[in-house]
Amino acid sequence: MNSKADSSNLVYMLSREAGKCLYCGFCEAVCPTLPLGLHRGYGPRGRVALVLEALRGYKLSNEVISSLYSCLGCGACRVKCPVSIDVGGLVRGFKVLYSIGFVKGAPKSDQVVVRIRRRKYGIYKAIS
Amino acid sequence: MVSIKQLVEIITSNIESTGFPIPIPSEIIYEWAIPLKLPRRKKRVLYTGALYQLVPYINSLVKYLESLEERDTIASITLKTARVFTKISLFRKIVLRVREEEVERIYKILRSIAMLLIENNIDYGYLYEDDLYSGVLLYDMGLEDRFAKHAEKVNKVFKKLGVEEVITIDPHTTYTLRQLYPKYIDRFDINVVNYLEILSSIEELKIKHYGNSLKYVIHDPCYYTRFENIIEEPRKLLLRAGIQIVEPRRAKELTYCCGGPIESIFPSLAGAIAEARLEELREYSTQIITLCPICLANFSRVSQKLGVSIRDIASLLGGGDE
Ligand code: SF4
Numbered sequence: 001m002n003s004k005a006d007s008s009n010l011v012y013m014l015s016r017e018a019g020k021c022l023y024c025g026f027c028e029a030v031c032p033t034l035p036l037g038l039h040r041g042y043g044p045r046g047r048v049a050l051v052l053e054a055l056r057g058y059k060l061s062n063e064v065i066s067s068l069y070s071c072l073g074c075g076a077c078r079v080k081c082p083v084s085i086d087v088g089g090l091v092r093g094f095k096v097l098y099s100i101g102f103v104k105g106a107p108k109s110d111q112v113v114v115r116i117r118r119r120k121y122g123i124y125k126a127i128s
Numbered sequence: 129m130v131s132i133k134q135l136v137e138i139i140t141s142n143i144e145s146t147g148f149p150i151p152i153p154s155e156i157i158y159e160w161a162i163p164l165k166l167p168r169r170k171k172r173v174l175y176t177g178a179l180y181q182l183v184p185y186i187n188s189l190v191k192y193l194e195s196l197e198e199r200d201t202i203a204s205i206t207l208k209t210a211r212v213f214t215k216i217s218l219f220r221k222i223v224l225r226v227r228e229e230e231v232e233r234i235y236k237i238l239r240s241i242a243m244l245l246i247e248n249n250i251d252y253g254y255l256y257e258d259d260l261y262s263g264v265l266l267y268d269m270g271l272e273d274r275f276a277k278h279a280e281k282v283n284k285v286f287k288k289l290g291v292e293e294v295i296t297i298d299p300h301t302t303y304t305l306r307q308l309y310p311k312y313i314d315r316f317d318i319n320v321v322n323y324l325e326i327l328s329s330i331e332e333l334k335i336k337h338y339g340n341s342l343k344y345v346i347h348d349p350c351y352y353t354r355f356e357n358i359i360e361e362p363r364k365l366l367l368r369a370g371i372q373i374v375e376p377r378r379a380k381e382l383t384y385c386c387g388g389p390i391e392s393i394f395p396s397l398a399g400a401i402a403e404a405r406l407e408e409l410r411e412y413s414t415q416i417i418t419l420c421p422i423c424l425a426n427f428s429r430v431s432q433k434l435g436v437s438i439r440d441i442a443s444l445l446g447g448g449d450e
């Protein structure tokens with residue numbers, strides 16, 4: 001997976017998969033991380049959009065990268081998706097590219113920041 | 129400040145140096161099997177992949193990380209996290225905090241599985257110190273080369289021991305061996321079968337019967353139902369054992385993840401997901417059945433707070449108490 005050809009092939013495959021997204025949002029109701037996250041990067045539709053941004057060369061912030069890494073890969077979203085997008089697999093593909101430096105984070109993006117919503121009290125807590 | 133990359137690196141370098149994502153005493157992998165005197169060399173072997181055995185240590189690590197979260201700011205937590213993973217003294221702290229009864233609970237589950245197979249005349253051996261971790265976390269983290277290398281190592285051990293078929297006992301290891309190893313290993317030809325599949329296919333199953341006196345709500349693990357199509361097998365077994373099953377709103381392929389897969393990087397988020405799921409299950413019954421060691425680990429952290437009790441399917445089918 002270190003070779004450039006392999007990475008380009010992965011970029012192509014991920015772009016094709018993410019490009020199928022209709023942004024209908026049917027997947028969002030079943031995602032366990034979305035109700036606890038602070039933004040849509042904690043849900044499948046947002047994750048598809050963010051992975052596409054990364055593949056297009058945009059540099060992602062630490063918060064966005066953390067929200068992608070918080071995907072459980074549980075596959076609940078895929079069951080609901082009208083075009084069967086495997087968001088967990090897409091996010092894993094992003095991790096492959098991120099771990100070999102093929103897609104990059106923005107400067108100072110290298111801290112772990114996950115912000116979750118405390119449902120009962122409506123307050124937010126930052127965790128590592 | 130530690131980065132995601134560093135955190136991932138710390139966990140994965142543990143796998144490379146010790147074979148396991150968290151440093152654990154190596155004998156806990158096979159100690160449970162010693163009293164059973166399981167034979168060693170067989171074409172068919174029980175392969176635990178060590179996930180059940182890791183449960184008490186994962187819980188101890190996560191508890192420690194959470195206690196840091198309570199006290200500190202983000203910056204110092206992340207720094208300390210790095211130290212937790214790297215410093216031997218702190219490893220010991222995690223290992224020493226594990227309570228004997230938690231380890232014994234896991235051993236009982238493993239022994240139940242082994243005994244259910246024996247009592248139903250399934251001929252198999254055990255790998256003991258060669259019962260290696262499958263490397264699934266390396267795959268989840270997107271570390272392709274390292275996962276491929278780890279898988280190769282496990283396969284070499286199987287080959288060296290003349291293994292032709294493995295019996296897996298959890299969803300993640302089953303998925304890893306059945307779906308991933310063939311993609312990452314040249315000519316992976318080991319047959320992979322899950323113990324629930326074996327037991328549920330036996331016509332004259334010898335199993336304890338509870339006389340319909342127990343009622344449990346079932347929590348399906350994502351990897352059995354959505355990735356391995358193991359849905360009816362556990363239900364069939366529970367019914368055969370005379371246990372009443374309550375199906376929650378989100379069951380089978382629509383099940384809701386326990387949060388466990390992210391517990392070593394985002395413990396609070398994983399805990400909050402476990403709470404959300406248990407609150408839902410509690411509406412059906414406070415007695416909950418799990419089928420996966422990761423679900424068992426993540427739920428156990430918050431079960432007391434929510435007033436529910438978690439029981440692994442194997443210990444129930446095996447007829448033992450916990
Ligand atoms: S795979 Fe990821 S995005 Fe999809 S439902 Fe699970 S946590 Fe959400």
Ligand code: SF4
Binds near residue numbers: 021023026084087
């Ligand atoms: S359900 Fe599928 S197509 Fe619709 S937003 Fe989610 S990923 Fe995109």
